[in-house]
Amino acid sequence: MTGLQITFLVVAAAILASAVLVVTARNLVHAALWLIATLFGMAILFVLLQAGFLAAVQVVVYIGAIAILIIFAIMLTRRVMQDTGPQTNSQWWLGGLLAAALLAAIAYTLFRVDQQGAFPLANVPIPDSSLAELGKALVSPDFYMIPLVVIGVLLAVGMVGSIAIARDEREKE
């Protein structure tokens, strides 16, 4: 077993453990902190996959923006569910069953496909210019220019929409 594989296994175990804690922690602030740990583990995985840019984006966008937003929302809505009563609904076992069935189905499929060697591995190194290529592809009309514009519109609409939704309407009166 190589060092890379050991690194992967350690990171994967950390990610899975903190992900389970995200969905089971009673205290929501703890759950959010475990979510940050999970996201950080993903950034390490992106580095292992030689996608350093995505690792940086993961830290900046997910940990820097989304996780902070979630912690803000937890603090703004804190008084309601302060660690009292069960944190799961009455059908939690059904959800667990469904998740386990989904995992079993995916694992079975993965095992079958892997056995047949159906993944056509490329076995070529990632070119050094892949980030420059990505930048060019994002503004090229032949590749992803329209998706990029749509994403821009989506983010603008999302921003305006969330301000409009979260604004206190009593302020106007």
Add this chain to the structure above:
Amino acid sequence: MIPLSWYLALSAALFSVGVYGVLARKNAVAILMSVELMLNAVNINLVAFWHYLTPTAVSGMAFALIVFAVAAAEAAVGLALIISIYRRRQTVVAEDVNLMKF
């Protein structure tokens, strides 16, 4: 070299944990956190396939970037909805918000 199937197995496990969180948690913010877990599992899949199958193309990274942007928009709008519901009804429990339940 790390086998591709390890990444896929990790991503499947993570997605299942997210599914459990969405189905079982009461608090709406916790449900949103589980959705983020699922989006991240998908992202690992995309980048792993890019790295192993088409490393000379940029499609995997471009898809992952689009998932990032959609996740950011989803979190912003979702949390705004939760704060608005909390202000009107003093609750963030998903099963208490049942006005449109048939």
